[in-house]
Amino acid sequence: MMAATLIALWALGGSPLQDGRDALSRSHFAEALVASEGLTHGLDAHRLRMDTLYAAGDLLGALREAQSIMAKDSRDPHGAYMSSRLALDLGLESRGRVALLSFQERLERGRAGMAQATVDWYEGKGAELTAQLDSLVGQGQAEQAALARARWVVCAAGVLVLVGAVLFARRPLVP
Amino acid sequence: MSDSNDPKRIDLHSSAPQEPRSRRGAAFWLGAVCLSGMGTMVVELSAVHLMAPWFGSTNAVWTNVIGVILLALAMGYALGARWSRAENPSRRLVQVLMFVAVWCALLPWLNGPVAGWFMPEGVTLDGAVSLLFWGSLACSVVLFLPPAWMLGCVAPIAVELLARNDRDQAGHAGGRVLAMSTVGSLVGTFATTYWLVPSLGLKMTYGLAAMALTTAACLIAIPRKRLAPLSLWIVVPILSGLAPNAMPGTPEGVEVLARVQSPYQFLRVIEEGGGRRLVVNEAMDSYQSVWRPEPGLIGPGHYYDYFVPPMHWEGPDREWSVLTLGLGAGTAVRVMEGEMPRGVELQSTGVEIDPDIVRLGATYFDLEQGTPSRTVLSGMDARAALHLVGGEFDQIILDAYANNMEVPTHLCSVEFFGEVHGGLREGGWFTVNVAGFGLQDVLVEAVGQTVAMAFDSPVLLVRVPFSRNCMLYARRGGGLPDPGADSFVVGSAQLQHRGLALDPSGWQGSAHR
Structure with missing residues (x-):
């Protein structure tokens, strides 16, 4: 009874997590970040900060928090999902690939304990991320190939000019 | 010291200046030199505009283009010096001018595929730094080194022709050639920036440059009853007229409402998802202006x-x-x-x-x-x-x-x-x-x-x-x-x-x- 009363009183007074979520819903990012500092559970703090920084458009900051979540909780697929999504949105191919693999492993391990709708949602997102990663890899390869081609053309032209100049200088003047 | 037994050599110092063999020949050669000087500047100044939709028009791109053309001109001067010693250097001069005329007419055809080879689609602005430098340099080498190389041959050959014709001193002949070439370059410079590109676009600009060089070839060939250059009066307009407006592709769902080549840059108005963007040059994922149906x-x-x-x-x-x-x-x-x-x-x-x-x-x-x-x-x-x-x-x-x-x-x-x-x-x-x-x-x-x-x-x-x-x-x-x-x-x-x-x-x- 006492415990229930205490819990009720605590709930009425609001928790930092709830305060932070409320502030985030009103786009009051400063309040949300301050609230996250009052959270004793590390993962809750990282999650609130990740969501706040993402909403505020600080994708790199949100990625840092997502990777902290991924490192601290080896079971939750959401941190890995957000890490992958943010990294790929920022064009960070290797970080995105690592996070995507981790996300797929965690989803596989944890699907038995998740609602089917949640599993389906994650699988759909996973397919999108895979396609995004493939596109990023392909784009990177195309850029590297174009760069290599350009360098080869320039170097080959330079060599041809030098060789031509040497041969030209050595030919007799009379045509 | 003269060698009067060598029929191929002309002794330029043997006597006081005599009557030139052909005043009209000299005028035509100088005219050809003037037109080739104009053609050189048209090619050089238009080059950056031609590549801008892929590589932009930064200082690096300008430097690459100018550097490649200067190198090509140096190569041309050396080759032209050698060719000038031939028995009939005017034949070579006509061939050079015809080659460059055709190349100029082909540039709008070649530009898109060559530029696309060095700049794939979908590159983001912040990921393109190396490609903008190396790609524009490679593109300049492939597209502009050959015609500039040949244009560099014109002056030495023309000096030799003038000196032989007028039995003139090399310095006097060289000075006249350089003067006419520079006048042509001046005309080409101002015309390209203030008239040709803004009013006629790049396709027509290169077409006109090709016709100018064709005219130069005809000026030299026709008095000698060589009629081959006349064929270019048909070939060049066809090539220029049918040339595509090559530019980078646009993704699906994106409509291009307008394309304008301004004196400063290449502009496109793009409509996508109910909004519009103004993009400049290579753009990639950046934009210059945005429009939504409602202000705010x-x-x-x-x-x-x-x-x-x-x-x-x-x-x-x-x-x-x-x-x-x-x-x-x-x-x-x-x-x-x-x-x-x-x-x-x-x-x-x-x-x-x-x-x-x-x-x-x-x-x-x-x-x-x-x-x-x-x-x-x-x-x-x-x-x-x-x-x-x-x-x-x-x-x-x-x-x-x-x-x-x-x-x-x-x-x-x-x-x-x-x-x-x-x-x-x-x-x-x-x-x-x-x-x-x-x-x-x-x-x-x-x-x-x-x-x-x-x-x-x-x-x-x-x-x-x-x-x-x-x-x-x-x-x-x-x-x-x-x-x-x-x-x-x-x-x-x-x-x-x-x-x-x-x-x-x-x-x-x-x-x-």
Whole structure:
């Protein structure tokens, strides 16, 4: 009874997590970040900060928090999902690939304990991320190939000019 | 010492000048030299415009083009010197001019595939730095080295022909050739920049250059009853007329409403998802101006929205006068128009150096001009305009970029920012769009420090969410809102509702001095 009363009183007074979520819903990012500092559970703090920084458009900051979540909780697929999504949105191919693999492993391990709708949602997102990663890899390869081609053309032209100049200088003047 | 037994050698020093064999021949050769000089400059000046949709027109691209053409000319001078010793160098000269004429006509055909080979689609602006340098250099080598090489042969051969014809001194013949070549280059330079490219476009420009070189070949060949160059009068117009307007592809769902080659850059108006963008040169994932059907805030990722806060922080009574340096198609003005505080009228003066952007703005971006409250100074440099307009503004916006990513240096100095300071009324606001990946970006810090120095007061730097931009706020006298204070949040419920979130932690404001 006492415990229930205490819990009720605590709930009425609001928790930092709830305060932070409320502030985030009103786009009051400063309040949300301050609230996250009052959270004793590390993962809750990282999650609130990740969501706040993402909403505020600080994708790199949100990625840092997502990777902290991924490192601290080896079971939750959401941190890995957000890490992958943010990294790929920022064009960070290797970080995105690592996070995507981790996300797929965690989803596989944890699907038995998740609602089917949640599993389906994650699988759909996973397919999108895979396609995004493939596109990023392909784009990177195309850029590297174009760069290599350009360098080869320039170097080959330079060599041809030098060789031509040497041969030209050595030919007799009379045509 | 002369060798009179060698029939191939002409002794230029054997006697006093005699009657030239053919005055008309000399005139034709000099005419051909003049036309080839013009052709050289047309090719060189148009080259960057031709590559701009893929590589832009930065200093690096200009340097690559000029460097390749200079190298090619040097090679041509050496080869031309050798060919000039032939028994009949005029035949070689005709062949050279015909080759370059055909090549010029083919350039619009070759440009797209060659440029696309060195710049794939879908490259982002921040990922393209190496490709812009190496790609433009390789493209210059493939497209412009061959014709410039051959054009370099013209002068030495022409000197030899003149010297033989006139039994002249090499210096005298050389001087005349150089003079005519330079006159032609002068004509080509001014004509390309002020007439050919802006009025006729690149395809016609190269077509006309090809016809000029064909004329030069005919001037030399026809008196000798060689008629082969005449065939180019048919071939060149066909090649030029059928040449494609090659440019980078556009993704599905994107419609190109307009394409314009201005004297400064290649412009496209793109419509996608109910909105429009003005993109410049290689663009990639960047844009110069944005349009939405309704004036007002554009939404996340667009720095224009953040020009709005000062007039809400201050709360003017009747009017708010704004000078926009780097008006573009008028996006900043349109955003502010839609978010004016109740009862306040916007008095806008905008400066845009590219008149074609202003014309596209009026047609596709609802850019209003020519009314008492909407003045546009078209074709004028921002710094020059600042001196011209005089007066004291409530707000000066600086949003001037060249080549998508370059800040013009004369618009980023302590002296210029001092002039801006003088153009503001007491308490007036200076807002600057600074491209950068965060507040620790080198450019963002440098601009912040420079403005703080010029204004002799702190500045406020904030990062624009979901973008590669930061917004700088400075003020002539008067304080800046504290990012940690409630006053930093704009008091307009409408702005809050529309998503202009100004909570400081989302922006990480800082003060420089």
